[in-house]
Amino acid sequence: MKDLLTTADLTPDDVRELMRLAALFAEDPDHHPAFLHNQVVALYFTRPSTRTRVSTEAAVARLGGTPLTISPGELQLSRGESLEDTARVLSGYVAAIVVRGSSDEQLAQFADAATVPVVNALTNGQHPLQSLTDLFTLHQVFSDLRGRRVAYVGAGNNVAVSLAQAAALSGVDITLATPENYPPDPLELMAAEKIAAMTGSAVELVNDPRAAARGASAVYTDVWLSMGDAPEEAGARRAALSAFRVDADLMALARPEAVFLHCLPAHRGIEVTDEVMDGPNSVVFRQAANRRPVAQAVLYALLCRTLRGAERGW
Numbered sequence: 001m002k003d004l005l006t007t008a009d010l011t012p013d014d015v016r017e018l019m020r021l022a023a024l025f026a027e028d029p030d031h032h033p034a035f036l037h038n039q040v041v042a043l044y045f046t047r048p049s050t051r052t053r054v055s056t057e058a059a060v061a062r063l064g065g066t067p068l069t070i071s072p073g074e075l076q077l078s079r080g081e082s083l084e085d086t087a088r089v090l091s092g093y094v095a096a097i098v099v100r101g102s103s104d105e106q107l108a109q110f111a112d113a114a115t116v117p118v119v120n121a122l123t124n125g126q127h128p129l130q131s132l133t134d135l136f137t138l139h140q141v142f143s144d145l146r147g148r149r150v151a152y153v154g155a156g157n158n159v160a161v162s163l164a165q166a167a168a169l170s171g172v173d174i175t176l177a178t179p180e181n182y183p184p185d186p187l188e189l190m191a192a193e194k195i196a197a198m199t200g201s202a203v204e205l206v207n208d209p210r211a212a213a214r215g216a217s218a219v220y221t222d223v224w225l226s227m228g229d230a231p232e233e234a235g236a237r238r239a240a241l242s243a244f245r246v247d248a249d250l251m252a253l254a255r256p257e258a259v260f261l262h263c264l265p266a267h268r269g270i271e272v273t274d275e276v277m278d279g280p281n282s283v284v285f286r287q288a289a290n291r292r293p294v295a296q297a298v299l300y301a302l303l304c305r306t307l308r309g310a311e312r313g314w
Contacts, residue, residue, distance in 0.1 A: 003111045003118040004298055005104075007128040007165035008191040012199060014301075015135065015169045021297035022136045026290065029062045035300060036065025039095040039307065043069040045121070046101045051264060052121045052129065055291035056098055062296055068094065084113035091115040095303055117302040124158060125185060130263050131162035133294045135170055137287045138218060141259055149173040149202075151216035151254065153209040153244050154271060155237065156184030159222045159263050164192035164203050173202040177212035179240040209244045213253040220261040221246045221271050238270070247273045251281065259283045 001009060010018075024031055041060045045053060053069060060067040072078050077086055087110045090097055097114060099107055100121040111118035120128050142148060150167055152160050156178040164184070167174040174192075176184060183189075189205065196203045206212055213219050224241045225234050251260060260272075260282045268274050276282060 002302070003114075003120075004128055004302065005107060005111055005118070005120045006126045006188075006191075007131045007162045007169070008188075008195065009128075010169055012169050012171075015132070015166070018132055018294070018297045018301060019136055019139055021300055022132070022290070022293045023139075025062075025293035025296040025300075026136075026140075029293065029296070032063055032300065034064045035307075036060060036063040036095065036303070039065045040068050040093065041065050041299065042090055042094040042097045043067055043121070044071075044075075044090075044097060044099050044101075045069060046072050047122070049100055049121075051288050051291050052100060055288075056121065056129075056295045058292045059295035059299060062292070063299060065095065083110045087111070087113035087118075088115070095307065096299060117299075117306065119298060119302070122158070125161070125188060127158045127162045127263070128166075129291065129294060129298065130159055131166035132298070133287060133290045134163055134220070134261060134263070135166045135172075136294055137261065137283055137290050138172070138259075140286070140290070141283060142217065145170055145172050148217040149175065149215065150218045150220060151209075151212040152176045152178075152220045153212055153246055153250070154178065154221045155182040155224055155226070155241060156189075157222060157226050159226075160184050161188035161192065163220065164189065165195060168192045168195035168199055168201050168203055171199040171201045173204075175204045175206060175212040175216070177206050177209040177244065179244065180207055181240055182237065209250060210253055213250050216254045216258055218259050218261055219246055219251060219254050222263055223265065223267055224271050241271070245271055245273065246276050248275050248279075251276055251279075257281075261287055264288055 057067040091114045096117040098119045098121045104123045104125040192203045224237045262284045
């Protein structure tokens with residue numbers, strides 16, 4: 001495929017290959033120091049970012065390329081140039097474009113016009129790089145994921161649906177526990193369920209966080225108010241999600257070896273307590289560090305066939 005716009009774009013074979021590449025890049029970040037030699041990768045970010053921006057810039061640099069981070073105000077988009085024209089122009093300068101935006105529809109429109117690979121670095125509906133990082137972290141912790149189940153506890157946002165799709169692609173069971181008034185997108189959830197039907201895994205949606213956590217191998221949460229949510233919703237969201245806070249009591253329902261994950265940034269004391277965040281079962285900072293090798297793996301996989309003279313294997 002040319003682009004990575006949603007986790008559901010991938011196949012189980014794609015995921016296995018990306019996990020293999022990520023493991024190699026995690027072990028040796030400089031394994032391919034000249035892969036992007038004399039190449040530029042554009043990072044078009046319309047939203048603030050810590051992990052996604054820095055990890056992707058680091059990934060490009062580790063591959064020997066030059067990351068170019070740009071914001072909307074620096075482009076003629078701010079003066080009315082179309083998305084399509086911008087995509088075509090940028091394609092003439094760079095090897096790939098990584099986009100952190102809001103609209104999934106606009107991203108698809110941009111990718112259709114671009115002639116180089118486009119990577120979704122977060123939209124309102126999807127977060128594929130994060131879901132691949134989550135899966136890679138679980139592979140590091142447990143090695144064999146057969147028989148494992150992940151519990152996601154919180155609002156049914158982009159992180160939740162991408163995680164569900166990644167889990168299904170790897171044959172991992174997942175239970176999403178969300179409040180009734182903040183469910184996951186039904187179409188994205190349906191995509192995860194269709195994948196699960198092919199891989200033999202299970203995707204379950206419940207409204208009870210304790211039921212989800214009971215017997216899980218990993219407990220995952222995210223912020224209650226995402227960047228795409230209206231600030232005025234904060235009070236209502238806190239009220240609806242107060243029972244979904246991950247604390248020691250909730251973690252105690254999971255398996256003894258269960259790990260805690262969070263895509264960060266975390267609002268300590270709100271969706272997760274310090275006791276869990278800093279506890280021995282927390283792998284959140286390992287998870288954050290894994291964003292770099294996963295970004296390397298994705299860029300390598302997408303660009304391997306398009307860069308003239310690039311190696312086609314290891």
